[in-house]
Amino acid sequence: MIRVVLPQHLRTLAQVSQEVELSVEGVKTISSVLKTLIISYPMLRGTILDQGTGQRRPFIRFFACGQDLSFEPPDSLLPEAVLVGREPFRIVGAMAGG
Amino acid sequence: MSGLRVLVGTRKGAFILTSDAKRTNWDMRGPLFAGWEIYHINGSPADPQRLYASQSNGWFGQVIERSNDGGQTWEAVGNKFAYEGVPGTHQWYDGSQHPWEFKRVWLLQPSPTDPDTVYAGVEDAALFRSTDGGQNWQELPGLRAAKGQFWQPGAGGMCLHTILFDPGNPQRIFVAISAAGAFRSDDGGLTWLPINRGLVSPGELPDKSAEVGHCVHNLATHPARPSVLFMQKHWDVMRSDDAGDSWHEVSGNLPSDFGFPIAVHAHEPNTIYVIPIKSDSEHYPPEGKLRVYRSRSGGNEWEALTKGLPQKDCYVNVLRSALAVDMLDSCGIYFGTTGGQVYASIDSGDSWSPIVRDLPAVLSVEVQTLP
Numbered sequence: 001m002i003r004v005v006l007p008q009h010l011r012t013l014a015q016v017s018q019e020v021e022l023s024v025e026g027v028k029t030i031s032s033v034l035k036t037l038i039i040s041y042p043m044l045r046g047t048i049l050d051q052g053t054g055q056r057r058p059f060i061r062f063f064a065c066g067q068d069l070s071f072e073p074p075d076s077l078l079p080e081a082v083l084v085g086r087e088p089f090r091i092v093g094a095m096a097g098g
Numbered sequence: 099m100s101g102l103r104v105l106v107g108t109r110k111g112a113f114i115l116t117s118d119a120k121r122t123n124w125d126m127r128g129p130l131f132a133g134w135e136i137y138h139i140n141g142s143p144a145d146p147q148r149l150y151a152s153q154s155n156g157w158f159g160q161v162i163e164r165s166n167d168g169g170q171t172w173e174a175v176g177n178k179f180a181y182e183g184v185p186g187t188h189q190w191y192d193g194s195q196h197p198w199e200f201k202r203v204w205l206l207q208p209s210p211t212d213p214d215t216v217y218a219g220v221e222d223a224a225l226f227r228s229t230d231g232g233q234n235w236q237e238l239p240g241l242r243a244a245k246g247q248f249w250q251p252g253a254g255g256m257c258l259h260t261i262l263f264d265p266g267n268p269q270r271i272f273v274a275i276s277a278a279g280a281f282r283s284d285d286g287g288l289t290w291l292p293i294n295r296g297l298v299s300p301g302e303l304p305d306k307s308a309e310v311g312h313c314v315h316n317l318a319t320h321p322a323r324p325s326v327l328f329m330q331k332h333w334d335v336m337r338s339d340d341a342g343d344s345w346h347e348v349s350g351n352l353p354s355d356f357g358f359p360i361a362v363h364a365h366e367p368n369t370i371y372v373i374p375i376k377s378d379s380e381h382y383p384p385e386g387k388l389r390v391y392r393s394r395s396g397g398n399e400w401e402a403l404t405k406g407l408p409q410k411d412c413y414v415n416v417l418r419s420a421l422a423v424d425m426l427d428s429c430g431i432y433f434g435t436t437g438g439q440v441y442a443s444i445d446s447g448d449s450w451s452p453i454v455r456d457l458p459a460v461l462s463v464e465v466q467t468l469p
Binding site for chain 2: 007008009010012013042043045046047048050051052057059060093094
């Protein structure tokens with residue numbers, strides 16, 4: 001299972017209080033995790049990736065194991081610790097403003 | 099009538115207040131969608147249990163929520179707003195051309211007759227329609243063909259904020275767009291005409307013959323007299339007696355003719371309400387006195403309504419979608435402020451009291467009169 005931590009506003013939208021666990025089929029990449037997330041929680045469609053372009057929204061960042069994966073290619077394999085469920089894949093609303 | 103439901107959109111969530119027809123005791127639910135901006139929450143005239151809400155924020159974009167049980171439960175529906183064809187460009191602040199970019203839904207206006215049909219007014223300004231309860235949205239591109247390349251955003255963004263239907267003519271729709279003007283369709287939204295003749299904005303728009311570019315803040319009409327339109331423009335309160343073909347000013351004795359919302363009494367088509375704001379650079383009431391102004395003559399002669407409203411040291415604003423009326427025999431008037439108060443009058447504006455205070459800044463107020 002892949003553990004995914006959502007930012008507060010998306011937890012509210014998805015009506016979950018904690019991190020979510022996803023059973024991702026095939027190669028476990030950033031892209032496949034996000035696709036599985038949207039299938040499991042369709043209300044999140046368009047809130048992480050732009051509906052029109054499919055690109056990461058500007059104020060969204062991806063982190064895992066202390067690394068910023070935001071600019072990695074979407075088909076990048078996730079770190080081993082995420083694959084085995086030891087560490088979560090974190091979707092973060094970037095800090096902005098004062 | 100069994101009661102009222104007041105739907106309040108704020109900077110940090112939605113709130114629903116309910117009361118019986120006496121309108122003296124109010125129960126509140128909320129915040130719904132806590133932490134999200136709710137630009138608008140509105141109910142279907144055809145099915146009062148069907149509600150729609152526009153939920154957005156700068157990080158996560160646009161979400162549309164739908165309720166089938168009067169707001170007890172909600173589900174996210176479609177949130178893909180794609181401009182039809184090649185979006186093209188509109189005028190930018192510096193006069194250059196800028197691509198149309200969807201930012202958010204300002205307004206959700208359900209059809210008067212079908213709860214599954216709902217219109218969305220969006221920024222950058224365009225009109226979308228869903229006929230399946232908000233699951234899928236299609237643009238009505240004929241609106242942007244009405245000189246859209248000359249539309250230019252104002253300080254608040256280029257938003258489509260007003261949608262009015264003509265109950266006697268389902269083919270007729272009016273919309274208004276901030277810093278573009280008012281528009282009318284007589285073929286169900288296929289084609290559109292700018293209806294801005296008579297609007298004068300010497301400071302912002304020196305060309306008196308300009309068909310578009312007028313900063314319309316809000317429109318209102320009465321269903322019994324749908325060809326009479328009232329407008330709160332950036333400056334000036336205006337009236338049209340010919341469905342927008344021409345306008346004349348009815349600001350009369352208002353202490354300021356700048357403001358955002360305008361509304362019509364539920365049973366008196368010639369009784370209208372505005373809430374004057376000092377100026378476009380000082381968005382608060384003149385003299386620190388929160389006053390609703392009522393005209394019983396369709397404009398020009400205005401009386402200040404002050405009983406129960408703060409008459410000193412008040413520096414809130416009332417935004418364009420934050421004024422509404424109910425349909426009870428003694429017409430109720432409601433408005434919300436950027437200070438988080440929602441005031442109500444159950445006697446057509448003669449006296450006021452807050453039905454809730456200390457909410458986040460209020461963006462919109464709608465009232466459902468429940469059967």
